[in-house]
Amino acid sequence: MLSNFKTIAAAIAFAAMPVFAAPALAQDEPEEARTTYTIILLKLAPDAGNRWSEIMEKYYAPAAAAAGLPATQVHWMMDGTWDLMLLRPMPRGMSALDTHASPERKAFWAELIKIAGSEEKAEELNAENDKLVTESVRYFSHTHP
Secondary structure (H helix, E strand, O other): OHHHHHHHHHHHHHHHHHHHOHHHHHHHOOOOOOOEEEEEEEEEOOOOHHHHHHHHHHHHHHHHHHOOOOOOEEEEOOOOOOOEEEEEEEOOHHHHHOOOOOHHHHHHHHHHHHHHOOHHHHHHHHHHHHHHEEEEEEEEEEOOO
């Protein structure tokens, strides 16, 4: 009797396997769009937070907006080793990394030059920003529809 029970249980388990694989059947359906993000974690030099914020608010955020780029979310960390987390949507996903001269980068740089007043001043802002940031790391993520 016990061996019949094992046989029946095995048959039921075998028959149920396609049910667990059902999500694989949905592969013919079009996939919903995902949103890809660049996540940047920053450590700032001591007392650099105010100047970093000023550069972002006065120059970088307006340049990004004028270039038609999505806004970056700035998160001031409350614990851990990082001061800031930046979340930047990547409208073209990872294909934006296919070249150093992406359309997004070119548009941002052109707008930053306009806002800063010259290419030299835009380069000075970038150099100053580099001194305000003592350490950084970048990750990429995407949403699941």
